[in-house]
Amino acid sequence: MLYGIHWDLSNSWTFAASIIPILLIGMKITVLATVFGFLIALVLGLVFALMRSAPMRIVSWPTRFVIEFVRDTPLLIQLYFLYYVLPDVGLTLPALETGIFALGLQYSAYTSEVYRAGLDAVPQGQREAARALNLGTMRTFRDVIIPQAIPRIVPALANYLVSIIKDTPILSAITVLEMLGVSQIIGARTYRYMVPLTMVGILFLILTVIAATAVRYLENRLPRAGIPLK
Amino acid sequence: MQWIDLLPPLLRGAEVTAWITIASTIGGAILSFAAGIGSGARFAGWRWLARTYVQVFRGTSLLVQLFWIYFALPVLLGISLSPTVAGVLGLSLNIGAYGAEVVRGSLASVESGQLEAATALNFKPVQTLWRVVMPQALVEMMPPFGNLVIQNLKDSALVSLISLSDLAFQADTLRNQTLDTVPILTLTLLMYFAMALVLMLVMRAIERYTVRLSGREVSR
Amino acid sequence: MKPIVTFEKVTKRFDDDTVVLDDFDFEIQPGERVVLMGPSGSGKSTVLRILMTLEDIQEGVVYIEDEPLWHEKRNGSLAPASEKHLHKMRGNVGMVFQHFNLFPNMTVLRNIIEAPIHVLGLSRAEAVKRAEELLDQVGMSAKRDAYPNSLSGGQKQRIAIARAMAMRPKLLMFDEPTSALDPEMVGDVLEVIKDLASEHDLTMLIVTHEMGFARDVANRVCFFCDGRILEQGEPEKIFTAPTEQRTQQFLRMVLKE
Numbered sequence: 001m002l003y004g005i006h007w008d009l010s011n012s013w014t015f016a017a018s019i020i021p022i023l024l025i026g027m028k029i030t031v032l033a034t035v036f037g038f039l040i041a042l043v044l045g046l047v048f049a050l051m052r053s054a055p056m057r058i059v060s061w062p063t064r065f066v067i068e069f070v071r072d073t074p075l076l077i078q079l080y081f082l083y084y085v086l087p088d089v090g091l092t093l094p095a096l097e098t099g100i101f102a103l104g105l106q107y108s109a110y111t112s113e114v115y116r117a118g119l120d121a122v123p124q125g126q127r128e129a130a131r132a133l134n135l136g137t138m139r140t141f142r143d144v145i146i147p148q149a150i151p152r153i154v155p156a157l158a159n160y161l162v163s164i165i166k167d168t169p170i171l172s173a174i175t176v177l178e179m180l181g182v183s184q185i186i187g188a189r190t191y192r193y194m195v196p197l198t199m200v201g202i203l204f205l206i207l208t209v210i211a212a213t214a215v216r217y218l219e220n221r222l223p224r225a226g227i228p229l230k
Numbered sequence: 231m232q233w234i235d236l237l238p239p240l241l242r243g244a245e246v247t248a249w250i251t252i253a254s255t256i257g258g259a260i261l262s263f264a265a266g267i268g269s270g271a272r273f274a275g276w277r278w279l280a281r282t283y284v285q286v287f288r289g290t291s292l293l294v295q296l297f298w299i300y301f302a303l304p305v306l307l308g309i310s311l312s313p314t315v316a317g318v319l320g321l322s323l324n325i326g327a328y329g330a331e332v333v334r335g336s337l338a339s340v341e342s343g344q345l346e347a348a349t350a351l352n353f354k355p356v357q358t359l360w361r362v363v364m365p366q367a368l369v370e371m372m373p374p375f376g377n378l379v380i381q382n383l384k385d386s387a388l389v390s391l392i393s394l395s396d397l398a399f400q401a402d403t404l405r406n407q408t409l410d411t412v413p414i415l416t417l418t419l420l421m422y423f424a425m426a427l428v429l430m431l432v433m434r435a436i437e438r439y440t441v442r443l444s445g446r447e448v449s450r
Numbered sequence: 451m452k453p454i455v456t457f458e459k460v461t462k463r464f465d466d467d468t469v470v471l472d473d474f475d476f477e478i479q480p481g482e483r484v485v486l487m488g489p490s491g492s493g494k495s496t497v498l499r500i501l502m503t504l505e506d507i508q509e510g511v512v513y514i515e516d517e518p519l520w521h522e523k524r525n526g527s528l529a530p531a532s533e534k535h536l537h538k539m540r541g542n543v544g545m546v547f548q549h550f551n552l553f554p555n556m557t558v559l560r561n562i563i564e565a566p567i568h569v570l571g572l573s574r575a576e577a578v579k580r581a582e583e584l585l586d587q588v589g590m591s592a593k594r595d596a597y598p599n600s601l602s603g604g605q606k607q608r609i610a611i612a613r614a615m616a617m618r619p620k621l622l623m624f625d626e627p628t629s630a631l632d633p634e635m636v637g638d639v640l641e642v643i644k645d646l647a648s649e650h651d652l653t654m655l656i657v658t659h660e661m662g663f664a665r666d667v668a669n670r671v672c673f674f675c676d677g678r679i680l681e682q683g684e685p686e687k688i689f690t691a692p693t694e695q696r697t698q699q700f701l702r703m704v705l706k707e
Contacts (some may be wrong), residue, residue, distance in 0.1 A: 037234055072380055072426035073419045074387035081419065084411040169293040173391055182293055193301035201298060204290040243491035347551035350502050351565035351617060352540045354535075361564060365555035445597045 002185060004123075013197050019186055021200055026182030030207070033100050033168045033178060038161050040104025045111025049119075052112060071109035076170055078102050083174045099171035107160055114160075118153035119145060151222045158215040165207050179203060233413050236404060240414070242439075243400030244421050250314070250396055251383045252426070254321035258382065259287065259375075261326025266333025267359070280330065293388050294318040300392040315335035317389035325382045334371035337363055369437075369444040376433035382428050387422070395420060453477040454621055454653050455501065460510035462496055471494045471656070471677045474510070478621070483647055483654040485664040485685070488674030489700060494657045500525045501655070502545045503536050514542050514621075530601065544619030548626040550606040552598040552613070559594045562613045577616070584612035588642050589647075604635030608642050613647065624656040636660070643667065658702055659664060661689060673697045 001007070003025055008018040051063040068097035070078070079102040088092060122145050130140040150154070183196035190196075261283075268280030287295065300316040311319070330398055340363045348358040390399035401418040457476040465468050467674070476485055486494040499505040500512060501519070511528065512519040521528035522535045528673045531539075552561050561578035562584065572580070585591045588608040598606055607627055614622060624643065628636040640663045647654060647667050658664060664671055665685045672682040681694045692698050 032335065069419075072384070073422045074398065076336065076366055076385040076387040076390070077401065077415060077418050080402065080405070081415045085415065088411065104241065166291040169291045172293070180291070180297065184297070187301060193297070194305050197294065197302045199299045201286075201290045201294050205286065205296055208289045288646060341551075343547060343549050343551040344553065346502075346504050347539070349504060350543075350545040350547075350614070352537060352569045353565065354537065354569075357568055359566070362553055362555070366553075378533070443555060445556065445599055 002182070002189070007186070007190065007191075012195050015190075015192065016199055017179065019183075019196055019199065022178055022182055022186065023196070023203060026177060026179035027203060027207075028049060029096065029176065029178040030165070030168045033171055034161065034165050035101060036100045037107065037168075038102030038103060041107035041111045041160065041164070042157065044104055044108035046106055046115055048112035049059070049115035052116065052201060053119075067109045067112055074166060075102060075106045076173060078106060079170060079174055082149045095174045095176045096171070099168075099176050100176060103164055103167060103171075107164055109176065110160055114153055114156040118149040118156070121152050126200055154222060155215065155219040158218055162208055162211045163216060166204065202204050233417070236242050236408075236410065236414055236417060238403055240397065240417055240421060241401050241437075243395060243397035244425070246395055247383070247386055247397040247422075249424065250317060250321065250386050250389060250394070251379075251429075252273050253318045254325060254386065255379055255382055257318060257322030258325035258329055260376070261322060262329025262333050265326065265330035266337065269330065269334050270337060278350055282429070283323075284327045284330045288331070292324045292385055293391065294319065295324055296392055299323075313389065313392050313394035316392055317386075317394045320384060321382060321389070324385065325378055328378055328381070332371050332374045336367040339370055340366050368440040369446060372433070372437040372440050376430065376437065379429050379433055383422065383426055383429060403443070451479060453513075453656070453699060454480045454482075456511075456513040456516055457497070458511045458513070461508050462493070462500065462505065463508050467675065471507075474678060475514075476672075476679065478653060478655060480620075480653055481651055482670060483652075483668050484656070485668040485671045486655070486657045486674055487659065487661075487664065487671060487700070488680075493677040494624070494674045495625050498545065498625050498655060498657060501543055501623060512541055513594045520619055541617075542620045543623065544614035544617050544621070545623045545625065546607070546610050546614050546627050548630050550598075550603070550610045550630075552606055552610055554598050556682060557595050557597055558590065558601075558609050558630050561598070561609060562616050565613075566616050580616055581612070584615050585609075587645065588612045589638075603631045604638050607631065607635075607639045611639075611642060611646070615650075619652075620657060621653045621655060624654070624658065626659070628658065661701070661704060665689060673700070675700075684697070 001021050004017065004020050007012040007022075048063060048067055051059050052067065054060045054063075079099060082093075082094065082102050082105075083098045086098070126144055126148065127140065130144045135144070157186070168178050169180035171178055172184065175184070179200050183200045185192040186196045239318045260367045265280040265283055269284065271277050271280070296317065300311060300313065303316075304310045337359075344362055344366065345358065348362045353361065386396060387398035390396050390402060393399070395403075397418060402415055404414050408414070453600055455476070455478040457474050460471055460474045460476075461469065462471040462474075474493075474497075476497070476703045484682060486497065488494055496505060501514075503519070505624070508521050513520060517539065518531075519536075519539050520531050522531050523529075524534070527645040553564070557562060559578070559581055563572075566572045566580060566694075567574060568578040582591065582594070585594060585655050587613055590605060590608050590612065593601060593605060593609070598609070601609070611627075627643065628639050631639065640660060643654075643656075644663070644667050646652065654667070656664075656667070668685050670682060671685045672679045673688060673692070673696075675696050681688065681692060688697065691702065692701060
């Protein structure tokens with residue numbers, strides 16, 4: 001029994017069917033961690049990207065190092081670090097919040113690259129044309145550069161949403177009960193791992209296929225030439 | 231505990247991580263080519279097998295795959311798998327699925343004129359693949375392969391969760407014993423970072439070699 | 451004499467249902483040098499690509515000598531060709547492409563010897579000897595060990611011609627061999643083709659817009675329009691006294707360029 005729901009061990013099929021409600025409770029956490037982790041990655045990645053392209057080297061160089069360091073070290077260790085070290089400095093967060101932040105941090109290293117590459121991909125001639133029209137820096141950025149960068153940036157960012165889904169089970173290492181964590185408990189209590197783990201695998205496949213389909217839909221809907229902003 | 235005392239156990243773990251990463255990268259590379267080439271095979275059965283493999287392993291989570299191989303697969307097969315075997319197998323299968331997409335895409339990116347010339351010279355499909363297409367496709371594969379190798383190193387930390395005593399496992403064990411959280415985890419991160427830098431250098435050297443192989447950069 | 455190539459009521463449709471060749475009949479006699487001319491999109495290149503097995507056909511039969519190219523005789527009737535049959539038939543035909551399509555990963559020499567060794571089964575020494583003779587003929591001996599990317603377009607095309615010749619095809623086809631070249635390189639390449647035509651007893655099928663060259667090299671010029679041959683004959687006749695209005699229009703347009 002878990003979350004007050006009993007399982008039926010008569011055979012594999014009844015077992016599988018009986019644990020679906022339990023796994024769906026875990027899936028809520030999976031989705032929650034994905035969505036909020038992604039939102040943090042979107043915001044933090046933008047901050048990193050801006051800091052990285054700052055004109056002062058004292059800002060841009062350390063930022064580059066931080067991005068590189070975060071990107072090239074394992075999420076699991078970063079997760080441990082945040083979970084066990086933050087309380088030492090007086091910041092105690094629940095496991096789920098810590099996990100969401102770790103996901104957001106790791107993926108902000110990737111998203112910052114996406115923002116940078118997307119902005120760099122707008123042809124230099126566009127900036128020059130804007131200058132020739134005597135548009136100010138802010139105006140150029142808001143009305144010329146960003147609208148053209150968006151069709152390049154959004155699909156690449158959205159692909160990371162799919163990746164984050166697949167990284168959420170790592171949160172079970174710090175006791176977050178997302179889908180995999182829940183299935184581990186079921187396995188430990190019933191001594192049957194085959195069914196719950198296979199079910200989790202299938203549920204992940206469903207989640208990622210849905211997310212990937214949504215990403216492709218979004219990609220096809222985006223106008224190629226740019227988004228007209230009001 | 232002094233920082234210096236933490237080093238020996240962590241280095242022992244780092245050695246395991248290095249071997250696991252190397253073994254699963256090689257295994258993953260083999261799977262990448264098998265499935266990447268297979269997804270373009272003329273026999274529909276191979277195509278189906280390759281595409282299903284890629285879809286399943288890219289569509290699910292590595293940690294779920296590792297747990298499934300370690301806990302569920304032995305039940306299915308009636309044998310027990312050591313953490314090392316399960317870990318290397320899981321990492322190889324996972325990174326191989328991502329690599330297969332890279333191989334497939336790179337093979338497809340070779341100009342159609344090259345295939346037509348090979349047909350005009352009456353090469354058989356296998357000869358066209360290995361003599362004409364592959365040498366030119368390899369250079370396209372290398373940058374994404376470089377990213378995948380780093381990805382694989384980072385992913386290897388997850389084998390600690392099926393009790394394989396790699397660097398992440400040693401770090402977690404030490405942390406439990408000593409509670410010197412900050413130095414242990416800092417050293418661990420630095421060690422992973424150092425290994426990633428070494429891998430980047432190696433991959434860059436391989437990339438330079440494939441550039442020469444493709445004839446893109448002309449050596450006279 | 452038996453024709454070396456026969457198209458018998460051939461229809462070629464692309465996937466989007468555009469018809470390129472419709473009920474097309476065509477013959478080439480051994481030793482003939484045929485130039486195909488005509489507006490782009492008229493199906494000239496498709497004829498070559500069908501013979502090189504790069505495009506299949508929907509109806510009709512193509513024969514190379516006596517044997518159907520895209521079909522196999524099975525139990526007295528014609529069945530679609532297997533890869534094995536196509537492999538056998540391709541041995542008769544060679545092709546030079548508009549964009550050369552040299553293999554960038556191989557030196558000039560290896561580009562030429564690779565197929566003779568691995569397809570024809572020649573020894574390396576024999577293949578190299580053959581390649582060196584051909585390199586000499588096309589005037590590229592000095593670039594034997596260079597990689598294609600270090601060569602000019604004209605040089606690449608001369609290598610590509612040597613590479614096709616090394617397979618000793620009965621029929622050698624040229625698909626607009628000079629239209630991707632800078633103007634100053636065109637002459638060299640045409641010269642090489644003319645030399646080969648006079649030295650070897652090759653059957654040639656050439657798609658080109660170069661009228662002077664066609665006049666020198668061809669025994670027959672076919673004017674192609676909308677997937678069929680509108681008018682054909684000796685170059686002198688076609689170029690000086692075309693009977694069809696479309697041919698006259700086209701020639702005027704080409705001469706103006």
